[in-house]
Amino acid sequence: MKLWLYIIRRILLIIPTLIGLTIIVFILIHVRGNNLIIAEYLNPHLTGAARDYAIQQLYQRFHLNDPLFIQYFYWLYQVINGDLGLTRTPIYSGPVNTALALFYPNTIMLALVSSILIWIIGIPIGVWSAVKRDSVFDQSTRVATFTLYAMPAYMVYLLVLIIFAVYLKWFPISGAVDPLLLQGVSWYVNGISYPTHIIFIDALLHGDINIALNSIWHFILPSLGIALGGVAGIIRLLRSSMLEVLDQDYIRMARSKGISESEVINIHARRNALIPAVTSFVYGVAGLLGGVVVAEVIFNIPGVGYWTVQALLNNDAGGILGSTLIFGIILVTASLILDIIYAALDPRVRY
Amino acid sequence: MSEILTINNLKVWFHTRRGTFKALNGVNLNLRKGEVLGLAGESGSGKSTLGLSIMALLPSNAIIVRGSKIILKNRDYLKYFELFPEEKIDRKFKIKKNQKIMKHIRDFLAKIRGKEVSMVFQEPMTALNPLLQIGYQITEALLAHSSINLAKRILSRINLTEDDVREILKIVKSSKNVEKDLNEFSKLKKLDGIEDQVLYILNRKDLSTIRKERMIYSLKEKMKNPLTMSYLKKIAENKSIGIYRFLNRIPILKRYLKGVLIKEGYRKAIELLAMLNIPHAEKVVYMYPHELSGGMRQRVSIAIALANNPDIIILDEPTSALDVIVQYQILQLISELKYKLNISFIFISHDLSVLAEVCDRIAIMYGGRIVEIGPIDKIFYESLHPYTKGLLRAIPKISKDIKTIESIPGTVPDMRNPPNGCMFHPRCPYVMDVCRNKVPKSIEYSKDHFVECFLYGE
Ligand SMILES: Nc1ncnc2c1ncn2[C@@H]1O[C@H](COP(=O)(O)OP(=O)(O)OP(=O)(O)O)[C@@H](O)[C@H]1O
Ligand SMILES: [Mg+2]
Numbered sequence: 001m002k003l004w005l006y007i008i009r010r011i012l013l014i015i016p017t018l019i020g021l022t023i024i025v026f027i028l029i030h031v032r033g034n035n036l037i038i039a040e041y042l043n044p045h046l047t048g049a050a051r052d053y054a055i056q057q058l059y060q061r062f063h064l065n066d067p068l069f070i071q072y073f074y075w076l077y078q079v080i081n082g083d084l085g086l087t088r089t090p091i092y093s094g095p096v097n098t099a100l101a102l103f104y105p106n107t108i109m110l111a112l113v114s115s116i117l118i119w120i121i122g123i124p125i126g127v128w129s130a131v132k133r134d135s136v137f138d139q140s141t142r143v144a145t146f147t148l149y150a151m152p153a154y155m156v157y158l159l160v161l162i163i164f165a166v167y168l169k170w171f172p173i174s175g176a177v178d179p180l181l182l183q184g185v186s187w188y189v190n191g192i193s194y195p196t197h198i199i200f201i202d203a204l205l206h207g208d209i210n211i212a213l214n215s216i217w218h219f220i221l222p223s224l225g226i227a228l229g230g231v232a233g234i235i236r237l238l239r240s241s242m243l244e245v246l247d248q249d250y251i252r253m254a255r256s257k258g259i260s261e262s263e264v265i266n267i268h269a270r271r272n273a274l275i276p277a278v279t280s281f282v283y284g285v286a287g288l289l290g291g292v293v294v295a296e297v298i299f300n301i302p303g304v305g306y307w308t309v310q311a312l313l314n315n316d317a318g319g320i321l322g323s324t325l326i327f328g329i330i331l332v333t334a335s336l337i338l339d340i341i342y343a344a345l346d347p348r349v350r351y
Numbered sequence: 352m353s354e355i356l357t358i359n360n361l362k363v364w365f366h367t368r369r370g371t372f373k374a375l376n377g378v379n380l381n382l383r384k385g386e387v388l389g390l391a392g393e394s395g396s397g398k399s400t401l402g403l404s405i406m407a408l409l410p411s412n413a414i415i416v417r418g419s420k421i422i423l424k425n426r427d428y429l430k431y432f433e434l435f436p437e438e439k440i441d442r443k444f445k446i447k448k449n450q451k452i453m454k455h456i457r458d459f460l461a462k463i464r465g466k467e468v469s470m471v472f473q474e475p476m477t478a479l480n481p482l483l484q485i486g487y488q489i490t491e492a493l494l495a496h497s498s499i500n501l502a503k504r505i506l507s508r509i510n511l512t513e514d515d516v517r518e519i520l521k522i523v524k525s526s527k528n529v530e531k532d533l534n535e536f537s538k539l540k541k542l543d544g545i546e547d548q549v550l551y552i553l554n555r556k557d558l559s560t561i562r563k564e565r566m567i568y569s570l571k572e573k574m575k576n577p578l579t580m581s582y583l584k585k586i587a588e589n590k591s592i593g594i595y596r597f598l599n600r601i602p603i604l605k606r607y608l609k610g611v612l613i614k615e616g617y618r619k620a621i622e623l624l625a626m627l628n629i630p631h632a633e634k635v636v637y638m639y640p641h642e643l644s645g646g647m648r649q650r651v652s653i654a655i656a657l658a659n660n661p662d663i664i665i666l667d668e669p670t671s672a673l674d675v676i677v678q679y680q681i682l683q684l685i686s687e688l689k690y691k692l693n694i695s696f697i698f699i700s701h702d703l704s705v706l707a708e709v710c711d712r713i714a715i716m717y718g719g720r721i722v723e724i725g726p727i728d729k730i731f732y733e734s735l736h737p738y739t740k741g742l743l744r745a746i747p748k749i750s751k752d753i754k755t756i757e758s759i760p761g762t763v764p765d766m767r768n769p770p771n772g773c774m775f776h777p778r779c780p781y782v783m784d785v786c787r788n789k790v791p792k793s794i795e796y797s798k799d800h801f802v803e804c805f806l807y808g809e
Pocket of ligand 1 (some may be wrong): 365366372373392393394395396397398399401410412701764
């Protein structure tokens with residue numbers, strides 16, 4: 001197999017994309033003017049000559065007197081070393097990379113759980129509604145997915161919240177964990193849990209089963225909401241590609257061998273039908289990782305989307321550009337992963 | 352010759368939103384053991400539908416009308432199903448119920464599909480699954496019906512003793528009829544399946560005699576682990592495989608159970624491909640369909656059809672999509688197989704000149720009926736039905752100075768409202784009054800030569 005060679009080549013190929021991405025972010029930083037770049041670092045209490053001196057110092061420190069393209073390399077060097085600047089929002093002030101480290105874990109957990117839900121709910125339903133075409137199951141699936149698909153995501157989240165939290169009261173309305181439980185807990189300081197920043201895992205690490213269970217209980221509704229918002233697209237896509245595949249000659253050929261219908265579906269039809277669905281799924285996951293913005297705001301989960309919204313509302317450039325850069329990197333990586341999945345799934349992909 | 356397949360009054364209609372297409376309207380046909388029956392007719396005459404009916408692979412909008420009979424090896428399968436009578440198929444027709452019946456027929460007859468009847472389809476480019484290895488696609492057919500054979504083949508290699516090998520080599524070197532003697536030997540020693548493997552080695556053209564002998568020596572295999580052995584024995588003795596069915600779901604264990612059979616399937620697949628003159632068969636089994644040419648893919652389809660030694664193979668225009676040279680090779684291959692194996696073929700084509708190369712008898716189809724059927728010479732030189740004559744004139748002939756292609760005037764009838772009486776009467780140059788009102792009966796004009804036409808009686 002030369003698959004690994006293909007993977008290496010593909011990884012090398014994303015370098016130009018990443019350079020392009022950093023150039024765009026760099027330009028975005030600089031169109032705002034030099035004063036805004038150093039504003040975060042300037043002590044607001046200084047006046048007169050002291051202030052001028054401080055500004056001079058900062059210009060030197062950020063090489064703002066050098067030509068732009070040289071500045072780019074200085075900046076790139078900084079970024080590569082993990083320095084993404086400063087952010088100042090009500091929920092967090094400090095280096096952007098620390099903010100990412102704090103908020104990303106929650107987002108990743110939310111994104112992964114809901115992606116898994118989408119996958120395990122979406123595939124069987126999509127496949128079955130194609131196999132049992134026009135049955136009651138198929139008809140109701142179609143109505144349900146169409147409704148979900150037509151609704152904006154925030155409405156799905158709000159509906160889930162209203163039904164399960166407000167009306168049925170099965171789940172809590174918001175937050176990542178019950179704040180009362182966290183009072184006086186040593187590994188939870190200023191709204192941040194240590195060491196992994198995911199309350200569920202930290203609680204397990206410290207043996208606080210109660211808090212761990214409570215955090216799962218808080219995570220169910222957001223994950224379910226996000227999954228419901230995303231699953232309709234996958235089901236519809238899978239159903240239509242499955243119907244197309246079931247009409248292919250090789251399915252008739254497979255049946256002509258006398259193998260069981262379940263083998264025809266599982267071995268011959270499903271894998272072929274999954275190929276188009278994988279694209280939509282991988283980009284869906286990438287989108288979720290980029291911050292499940294609306295969901296985090298509605299469910300009040302301190303994830304990266306929640307933080308990005310705060311940054312937007314507070315005109316906090318450091319936060320906005322930091323998350324733009326990271327989201328760009330996530331998308332580029334997703335397309336890399338997608339290519340690798342295709343190469344593994346489909347022998348017709350040449351590498 | 353005995354008949355292996357008899358079709359009586361087969362009517363197959365298709366229910367669509369635009370009306371009911373009467374694709375087959377009372378087909379009577381018999382197929383004899385070991386013959387190649389050609390099936391010719393214009394597009395839309397129902398050739399493929401006839402093939403799919405025999406395979407029990409009709410789509411779910413198809414309706415088999417009550418009274419139709421498909422008798423395969425003296426078993427009338429359709430009699431088990433509550434088919435709709437002709438007069439009930441109208442606007443208020445219960446589609447859902449019919450779909451259930453069709454699905455029932457498809458599922459019930461899965462056991463004959465691939466085992467007693469198999470089919471090769473027209474489009475080699477799309478007939479194979481693009482995501483599965485060639486070897487796997489052949490193996491799958493083997494696993495569906497012949498896992499007993501696969502298990503026996505493995506066991507025969509394991510049970511082979513040094514003495515057995517020596518005896519085999521003696522047979523190979525000195526026997527006049529190697530095939531027969533090997534068969535007897537394997538029966539006597541209870542080494543079922545070893546004979547095929549030895550014959551495959553002997554038939555290989557790329558090996559020297561010494562290499563062949565060495566390969567026969569190396570057929571002997573070591574004992575496998577106890578779990579695999581007991582599984583293979585259960586399968587070889589056709590016993591129920593109860594808990595193994597469950598163990599096969601566990602990926603690690605599957606390698607030692609079903610995986611062993613799959614590997615053997617690949618081995619058998621190589622032998623099948625080699626029999627069909629595919630070069631480098633041992634590499635081809637690991638390839639994917641897109642790596643093969645159209646002709647190669649069609650051979651793979653034929654290998655799949657042959658895998659379980661069926662009684663009947665239906666070839667639905669197997670050469671139409673191929674270029675002339677490959678077409679010729681495939682025809683050669685089919686004639687070869689006809690002599691080598693005792694299989695009956697139904698060869699569907701709209702091209703009579705192709706049929707002339709391989710067939711023993713030819714049936715001419717028009718409007719979902721067989722209008723003439725007879726031995727190939729009689730169809731070509733003493734054809735009776737005006738439609739057959741028209742088809743023959745439509746074959747391009749290049750004589751000394753004239754190039755002529757004549758087509759039959761008119762078009763195929765709209766099968767939603769087929770004409771009364773003889774289907775062909777609107778296009779027939781010899782049409783008489785009786786043709787417009789009555790459906791002609793089949794007349795045996797001369798021995799084995801039947802025609803449905805009022806010109807020849809009644
Ligand atoms: N699934 C279907 N639904 C509706 N009508 C069908 C279906 N399959 C076949 N038919 C109709 O049945 C008739 C016979 O079709 P069939 O495919 O058997 O013809 P054929 O002789 O094989 O033609 P060709 O040479 O084009 O392959 C045609 O009129 C066709 O329109
Ligand atoms: Mg056809």
